[in-house]
Amino acid sequence: MIWSKRLITSIKTNCSRKNVPSLSSFSTLPSLHVSKDVPTHIIFGANTDVGKTIVSTSLVRSHVQCNPDQGKGKVHYIKPLQCGGSDEGFVTKHVSNLNGAGDGTGAGWEGHTLFNWDTPASPHLASRLENKPMSDEQVLSSLYSKLSEVNSNSNSNSIAMQEHCGRLLIETAGGVLSPSSASPDNNLPKHANASMNNSSNKSSSASWGWSTQADLYKPLQLPAVLVGDGRLGGISATLSALESLIIRGYDVHGIVFIDDNDGEHGSNLPALREYASRILALRSGSGRSLLKEEGSIVSLPPIPDISIPLDEWFASNEVVEQTARLDDFLCQSWRDHVDVLQGLRENGKESLWWPFTQHQGHNDNKITATVIDGATGDNFSILHDNDKDGMERTSHFDACASWWTQGMGHGETSLGLAAAAAAGKFGHVIFPDVVHAPATELADRLLHSKSGPGRDWASRVFFTDDGSTAVEVAIKMGLKKFVYDREKNGKGPLEEGIKLTVCAQQDCYHGDTLGVMDVAEPSVFNEGQHPWYEPKGLFLSYPTIRYKDGKIGLTPTKCTGQDNGMFNDIDEIMNVDERLKSDLYSHYCDQIQSEWDDYEEGDESFLIGSVIIEPILLGAGGMRFIDPLWQRALMDIARSKDVPVIFDEVASGLYRVGVSSCREILKADPDIAAYAKLLTGGLVPMSVTLATEDVFNTYLGDTKGQALLHGHSYTAHPVGCVSSIHALDAYAELFEGGDSNEDNTKAFFDQGVVSQLSKLPFVAESMSLGTVVAVTLEADSGGSGYTAAGRSLPVVQHLMKNGVYARPLGNVVYIMVSPLTSREECSRLCGVLKDAILSLQQ
Ligand SMILES: Cc1ncc(COP(=O)(O)O)c(C=O)c1O
Missing domain, CATH: 3.90.1150.10 (Aspartate Aminotransferase, domain 1)
Structure with missing residues (x-):
């Protein structure tokens, strides 16, 4: 397998991802106006047939009825996906005779159906059966355009008040997790914009993909109203739906349901109110407590027998009063929500201390x-x-x-669920002398799986909290191993006055805790930041790979010499095995050796006890890509001196540069390696330091003092472990799955x-x-x-x-x-x- 096929030139547009979840998220959507004057809610159902459209109609009627007196502006009802019948038609029928408006349009409300299918089935089935696919991207684009269009009327001076948009209601299809319409484009990695003209368009409709309703509408970041289930068994259905919304980050402003006609089991209202008040606090993704106030959970009377016109029900005092109360509550919640958003920046300025920020x-x-x-x-x-x-x-x-x-x-929903599952099962559990499945499962992935960065070399996983602490532990391990090996090899303990340091790269960055700050040359980021800073390393200059004037090569420096930096393509640079035979390799080795010797033989009695590199990608130091041959030469010199090698793969590891570990590029293994950032898929902080059995063994002994006495409160927390297992599985499927390597491009x-x-x-x-x-x-x-x-x-x-x-x-x-x-x-x-x-x- 050649490098270019794996990482560089082979661009594949349709990843063969079968199980890797993808989210709707489209970066070219129009902007949306957010105004206190236009309360906007998205209406979900606990199930299909629980009365979403009846509740929506009642809300529209409530708004239309009080509009002439209160000049609240027009209510817009939007039904993005309609299968069989017409919910908009239902609303029209039951709003038309209000205020003597005849046909119902122009009488303070307007309805919009965006996509419809004739088949009365779930949208994913209807779209497949009628061979009318509609992708999430198309649905969202159309909904965004509609929202922008109607909202642009909300602040136009030229439009009479009653024509202004004053309320927006979006009614979803079926239940919270009912499918969206299916489309081959939903099968593509639509984590971002996917091409509409892909070969997978030819796939049979049975394999067209879909999302859930709750996932589809997430990018809108709109608060929700849940129409619960008032029937027997409806408490569970309603609470399950509520949890599905909360876990997807929805701010649920209210629950409303229609009591069951039979009524024998009584209303579900008290139980739902009890639940919302008993549980410590239901909270939205923004941290707001939900459903605390009585007005947030409302029940409407049972729907009458078919012989009684529904309009009578809509017009009954109880329905009118309850709906008005609900709508007032929802609109107030919206205004509070917008108030909070509008105050965020000033609030932040008062109370936050931002990292890397000059507050002045x-x-x-x-x-x-x-x-x-x-x-x-x-x-x-x-x-x-x-x-x-x-x-x-x-x-x-x-x-x-x-x-x-x-x-x-x-x-990402599946990652959120994985984390919530671990939180639900464990919360946090103490870790010394403790074993739990999330920790062992994750260790197994990291050490033995195809996508595991420690595969074939590491045998132990030490857990910490972030990149800085993972590197701190790595350095502790490296220096300890160095001293241990010296003693084992008969070189005796370190002589008095010797300062043990590390060999690192110029411009390196290993974090912001006190220890790793010392593994960096003096700069504005450490010197002057705190008086304890003391650089503790030999910092070597390094050659970088780059395109200049359209040509790939190495930046000429004293490392490369003037004539050594020319290459035909990136493949040639990445082919470390082949380049080991080159003069440049010998040149690198000689140069590193000589700088190392000069450093150790200088006046200050330094002894290098570990080599630490950021493999391939020097991130914070300027997003530079280092010649792998030079890093390999440095590793080889370290090996020749029995000095442990540490990979800080906090930034570059776990597929950031296309490979699980840069050992695949350098064709050499470290003794210790640190990972963080991508480890948990980007959800929660956690980090690991991987080590060989030899490193681990340096800590074995009869006394506690010989052990690695290091630990953080949140070490190996199950939420982090399970999130990481989930993320590593997804990366494995993306990068390591398929029948041949050509199927799994990294470019x-x-x-x-x-x-x-x-x-x-x-x-x-x-x-x-x-x-x-x-x-x-x-x-x-x-x-x-x-x-x-x-x-x-x-x-x-x-x-x-x-x-x-x-x-x-x-x-x-x-x-x-x-x-x-x-x-x-x-x-x-x-x-x-x-x-x-x-x-x-x-
Ligand atoms: C190479 C490297 N090491 C360590 C760190 C520190 O990680 P954290 O910010 O998680 O402490 C970083 C952060 O950017 C990094 O790029």
Whole structure:
């Protein structure tokens, strides 16, 4: 198998993912207006046939009836998916004679059915039976357009008040988890935009994919009303539906149900109210407590016998009063919800202390915080103030993969369920001398599975909380092993005055806790941050791979020499086995050896006790890609000196650069390796340090003092372990499944396009591997490097205006996607990046 097929040039648009879940999330959707004056709710049912349309009709009637007196504006009723009959027709029939309006339209309400099928069945079946597919993307696009269209009337001065949009109700189909319409495009990795013209369109309709209703509408970030089940057995159905909504992040403003006609079992109302008050607090994804107030759970009287016209029921005092009370409650909840959103930025300024942020800029109002109100798939849902009466909600591609953590997409349902299952079974359990299945299962995945980074070399997993602590433990292990081996090999204990240090790379970053801060050269990020900082390493310069003027090669430095950096393609650079025979390898070894010796033989009595590298991808140091041959040479020198090798794969591991561990590229194994970020799919913090049995054995002995006396409160917490098991399984299916390696491509960005980026004006170089593409901009008068952002700021601002949220690293602008992002989306992003760079010319 050659490198290019596996990672670089073979771009495959339709991953053969069978079980990897995907989410609807589309980054080119229009913005949505969020205003206190237009309360908006999405109506779900505990099941089909529980009376969603009756409740919707009653809410529409309530609004229409009080509108002439209160000038509340028009209510819009939207039915995105309709199978058999017409719910809009039902609403029309029962609203038409209100206020003497005759046909019901123009009388304070308007109905909109977006897609319909004749077959009275679930949308996934109807669309298959009638051979009329409709993808989630199409449904959402159409719904977004409709919402934008009607909402644009809410703040137009030229429209009479009664024509303004004053209330929006969206009625879903069937129950909370009923299917959406099916489409072959739903089978594609639609974690981001999927191509509409894919060969899978030819697949038989029986295999067309669908989502649940609750998943389909998640990107809207709208509060929900649940129409519960008033029948016998309805308490369970209602609570199950409620939990399904809550776990998907919905803010459930109210529950309403129609009492059963038979009535023998009594109303379900008291039981639901009891549940909501007994349980400590039901809480939404925003942290708001739900259903605490009495008005939030409402029951409507039983539907009368067929002989009595339904209009009489709608017009009865009880229905009118209860519905009005419910609607008042829902509208007030909406206004409270918008109030909270509008106050977020100022509240944050008062109480938060942001990482890597100079707050003075916020105090002086020179910078404003980004308000993120939810996230789905690849996208953040961002709220912007508008000039008028509210905010605009836009969908932005998260191009920094949420600080490089994103593996499964934001708010991914199956991952959320996995975490909730572990929370439900264990909560947290103490770990020393304890064994539980999530920990052993995860250890098994990490050490033995195809996608496990420790496969074939590691035998132990030590759990910590984040990347920094995983590396701290790794360094403790490495230094201990070094000292232990020296003594074992008869070299005796360290002599007095010897300072044990590490060998690392220039520009490296291993975290922000005190210990790992010392494994970095002096810079604004450590020196001056705290007085204990003391650099404890030999920091070697390294050669990088990059496209310059369209050609791949190594940046000429003293490491490479002037003539050694030319290559035909990336395959040649990645072919470490072949390159071991080259002069460059000997040159690298000689140079490393000589710097190492000089360092140890210098005045300060340093002794290198471990080598630590960020394999292939030097992340925080500027998103640089290091020549694997140089790192291999460093590992080989370390081996020759019996010095342990540590991989800090916190950023580069677990498929960030297309492979589970960069050992696959370097063709050599570490003694110790640290993983975090992608480990839990980007859901909860957790990290691991993997070690060989030899490293583990250095801690064996008769006394406790010989053991590794290190542990964090949340060590191996089951929620983190189960999330990680789930994420690793998904990565395994994505990257390691299929019949042949050609089926499992690791290339996200087309190398041809990446090479073209390097030819753009103001671009010094470009590079991409796996899920990352980075462009280094030429220095302007403000300087270059990590702390210089002269040219990158306008580029990032342009990206933001075009729906891409990115953070530069000095003069480096990068896009990092999740392993589930589609290749189409990657190429769209490259186009946006190119435009952003070209905008510098204007
Ligand atoms: C290579 C590397 N090591 C360690 C860390 C620290 O990880 P954390 O932020 O989870 O503590 C980072 C963070 O970006 C990193 O990139």
